[in-house]
Amino acid sequence: MKTGKGSGIIGDLEYKQPGVKLVYWLIFAAMIIVSAICIFPALWVIMSSFKDIKEFYAIPPTIIPRSFHIEKVWQTWNEFRFMKYYVNTGYLTLGAVAFCLLFNGLAGYFFSKLKPRGSGFIFLLILWTVLLPNTVGMVPLFSNIVDFPLLHLNLTNTYWPMWFMAAVNPVTILIFKNFFDTIPVSLIEAARIDGSTKLGIFFRIVLPLSVPVLITITILTINGVWMDFFWPYMVLKDQSQWTVMVAIYNLKATLPMDIQFVALTFAIVPPVLLFLIFQRYIMQGYSIGGGIKG
Structure with missing residues (x-):
């Protein structure tokens, strides 16, 4: 990707072109989406481990716990x-x-x-x-x-x-x-x-x-x-x-x-x-x- 000083896949001159800039940000957005898909399951497991038992089984489920029960870890x-x-x-x-x-x-x-x-x-x-x-x-x-x-x-x-x-x-x-x-x-x-x-x-x-x-x-x-x-x-x-x-x-x-x-x-x-x-x-x-x- 664009790294400055003419290095990387997309250099400074290419990045100034509207078409290249659009492709760059589309790829960047796609990488963010893929990263979120990879990170979310592990993050959800960690966050859910701090919920109390009622909130854990709540429907619809909560992503961010309403209360953190750190004592469950110990x-x-x-x-x-x-x-x-x-x-x-x-x-x-x-x-x-x-x-x-x-x-x-x-x-x-x-x-x-x-x-x-x-x-x-x-x-x-x-x-x-x-x-x-x-x-x-x-x-x-x-x-x-x-x-x-x-x-x-x-x-x-x-x-x-x-x-x-x-x-x-x-x-x-x-x-x-x-x-x-x-x-x-x-x-x-x-x-x-x-x-x-x-x-x-x-x-x-x-x-x-x-x-x-x-x-x-x-x-x-x-x-x-x-x-x-x-x-x-x-x-x-x-x-x-x-x-x-x-x-x-x-x-x-x-x-x-x-x-x-x-x-x-x-x-x-x-x-x-x-x-x-x-x-x-x-x-x-x-x-x-x-x-x-x-």
Whole structure:
């Protein structure tokens, strides 16, 4: 869109034309409408969680509560011990981030800088997996979780299955590879001449130069793990291991509707705060590959 100083899709000269100005404001209005449609459901859930039970079931419903009952938030938090589910989700998230960055980063480094014979074909196979529907691998994956190959371990009620899944992500590997391609080969060759090993180059040269992509993937992984429901629900049967999403689903039968909305607020707020705080890095993730100067 128009950004001034002749940059962006619409420059200053084009914007002065009536037709271009009309198109600009039509697109701007359309974006506002789409944003409102996306924001309204989450905002309505959060606002409704503060209503009393009579207003909650009132017809027609109110968008802005007539009275705010903040105490419902603390009562729900303490009564259903949501701190425990937050801790479980945080533990799952930390492991997923560690596995994602380490193994997908190593894979991107393998395909970008090492490039042994046959790596191009292997990379092509990995990209082909993106085209497969997620439902294709659900049954084989779950059977491997119940009876882990070779070791014959039952990994249910553990976080290992979700960590293993985070360790192999074709899209993340592609992002890492594209970013590592921008790192000058001269730096890699200089490190080899100095006697650094391949892993040493990865940890001492490549990763320090990849802070933008590391931050972006970390944020996206945290958001993805926090909002994940299917696999935690399938794997975590013990209540002591439940994540926030699994706890809200399993407890809904025992919660009144207004308290369910309070619980949903607990699930909505952290990703929203994460985006608001780190939105600059998230937006940067869509333009990775601009190169490294120096």
